[in-house]
Amino acid sequence: MSRRILITGASVAGNTAAWWLGRYGFDVTVVERAPEFREGGQNIDIRGVGREVLRRMGLEQTALDLGTGEEGTVWIDEHGQAVARFITDELGGDGPTAEMEILRGDLARLLYEPARKRATYRFGDQIQTIEDGDGSAAVTFASGKTEYFDSVIVAEGVGSATREMVFRGENDPRWMDLTIGYFTIPRQADDDRMWRWYNATDGRSISLRPDRQGTTRAMLSIRQPPAGEQDWTVDKQKAYLHERFADAGWEAPRVLAAMDDTDDFYFDVLRQVRLKRWSNGRVVLTGDAAWCATPLAGIGATLAVTGGYVLASELKRSADCAEAFASYERAMRPMVRKGQGIPKLAPRLMNPQTRLGIHLLHGALKMAAQPSVRSVFTKVFASEPVGPDLTRYDVLIGDRGSAGVGRR
Numbered sequence: 001m002s003r004r005i006l007i008t009g010a011s012v013a014g015n016t017a018a019w020w021l022g023r024y025g026f027d028v029t030v031v032e033r034a035p036e037f038r039e040g041g042q043n044i045d046i047r048g049v050g051r052e053v054l055r056r057m058g059l060e061q062t063a064l065d066l067g068t069g070e071e072g073t074v075w076i077d078e079h080g081q082a083v084a085r086f087i088t089d090e091l092g093g094d095g096p097t098a099e100m101e102i103l104r105g106d107l108a109r110l111l112y113e114p115a116r117k118r119a120t121y122r123f124g125d126q127i128q129t130i131e132d133g134d135g136s137a138a139v140t141f142a143s144g145k146t147e148y149f150d151s152v153i154v155a156e157g158v159g160s161a162t163r164e165m166v167f168r169g170e171n172d173p174r175w176m177d178l179t180i181g182y183f184t185i186p187r188q189a190d191d192d193r194m195w196r197w198y199n200a201t202d203g204r205s206i207s208l209r210p211d212r213q214g215t216t217r218a219m220l221s222i223r224q225p226p227a228g229e230q231d232w233t234v235d236k237q238k239a240y241l242h243e244r245f246a247d248a249g250w251e252a253p254r255v256l257a258a259m260d261d262t263d264d265f266y267f268d269v270l271r272q273v274r275l276k277r278w279s280n281g282r283v284v285l286t287g288d289a290a291w292c293a294t295p296l297a298g299i300g301a302t303l304a305v306t307g308g309y310v311l312a313s314e315l316k317r318s319a320d321c322a323e324a325f326a327s328y329e330r331a332m333r334p335m336v337r338k339g340q341g342i343p344k345l346a347p348r349l350m351n352p353q354t355r356l357g358i359h360l361l362h363g364a365l366k367m368a369a370q371p372s373v374r375s376v377f378t379k380v381f382a383s384e385p386v387g388p389d390l391t392r393y394d395v396l397i398g399d400r401g402s403a404g405v406g407r408r
């Protein structure tokens with residue numbers, strides 16, 4: 001009998017774990033709340049150890065080929081003029097824009113397509129209760145079924161309901177005072193291949209990023225204390241962004257008009273997920289559900305693929321799930337701690353309140369863009385993530401089907 005594993009959440013972390021566990025011969029079921037595979041989402045990057053994981057899956061080159069084609073980052077002033085420019089190629093393939101920039105939906109699909117060949121996916125369902133027993137966990141689903149699993153991996157993202165049920169009161173979130181709406185808008189002839197970032201007063205910013213789908217990816221962010229906006233309806237969230245950005249200048253009128261028609265809208269009030277433990281009995285957390293570091297850290301997708309891989313590898317190494325979860329946590333904690341260590345000052349500096357603040361930010365960025373100092377800036381802005389020691393785990397295997405390991 002192979003070990004039965006349930007994964008909830010079919011995005012970056014869940015699909016990576018499913019890929020590897022399926023590869024190792026586990027009997028894997030993935031349950032996703034959405035009625036079908038979730039496309040959508042904006043530009044995310046994969047760096048360092050995360051790229052190594054993709055390499056071991058034989059997916060690194062495809063991920064690069066699917067890249068958004070973003071060539072760098074430029075800050076724009078109120079007249080639409082470039083203030084400071086960081087070209088990725090000139091920064092050794094790093095910087096605010098990484099060499100591997102990919103749309104979240106493309107990355108999730110890249111992982112999902114091979115994963116679903118070796119795992120059973122069920123959409124439109126979710127966990128209702130979990131009862132941890134001696135031999136297995138009994139899981140009841142919203143669809144009414146009850147099934148038994150050796151382990152349950154929760155990869156449901158930052159707002160995970162199963163985490164709140166199994167680790168009630170244990171998450172001590174760190175709010176980052178930043179609210180962001182991401183969505184796709186029609187491309188215009190003068191949208192170039194740069195990530196264009198515009199600051200307006202009152203902590204607002206607008207950014208526009210290229211993709212290869214013939215559209216443009218827009219982001220509106222506001223620096224302010226959280227007020228539960230993540231739980232509003234999409235209509236209310238959009239109305240709120242309309243009101244806040246009406247007088248923001250630059251491309252605001254175009255972006256707001258296009259927001260009304262988009263069906264790809266993702267909104268979040270940034271908060272880190274912080275728990276003292278990531279497992280409870282047979283249930284274990286991974287990805288944003290365990291440790292969301294927020295997009296400010298620029299490391300969320302890297303952590304998600306690394307976490308999915310390390311967790312699957314530890315489950316393969318040990319038939320005792322408590323031992324596997326403990327090793328997984330030991331391996332991932334230092335990387336997560338570092339990823340979450342964003343100074344609270346960062347969103348403040350990047351989203352000034354006043355004209356003077358914006359002026360000072362632009363001055364600093366102008367200096368940082370000088371060839372003599374920009375490599376230092378790059379290290380501060382996008383330092384290479386130091387990950388767990390992967391030498392103890394399997395190196396790729398590609399897509400050759402199950403090796404039959406991990407059975408007992």
Ligand SMILES: Cc1cc2nc3c(=O)[nH]c(=O)nc-3n(C[C@H](O)[C@H](O)[C@H](O)COP(=O)(O)OP(=O)(O)OC[C@H]3O[C@@H](n4cnc5c(N)ncnc54)[C@H](O)[C@@H]3O)c2cc1C
Pocket residue numbers: 008009010011012013014031032033034038039040041042043044104125126127155156157158159160161162182266286287288289295300301304
């Ligand atoms: C549609 C979408 C768009 C996104 N867009 C951006 C973006 O533009 N920029 C950015 O920086 N980050 C974005 N993110 C977040 C980003 O994907 C994550 O920060 C990161 O990649 C870590 O991924 P994850 O797999 O841990 O979590 P996520 O990518 O958040 O995935 C969690 C998955 O779990 C599913 N799920 C949630 N609750 C349940 C439940 N109770 N039962 C079963 N399934 C459940 C969700 O539908 C989702 O598929 C987006 C996420 C999603 C789902």
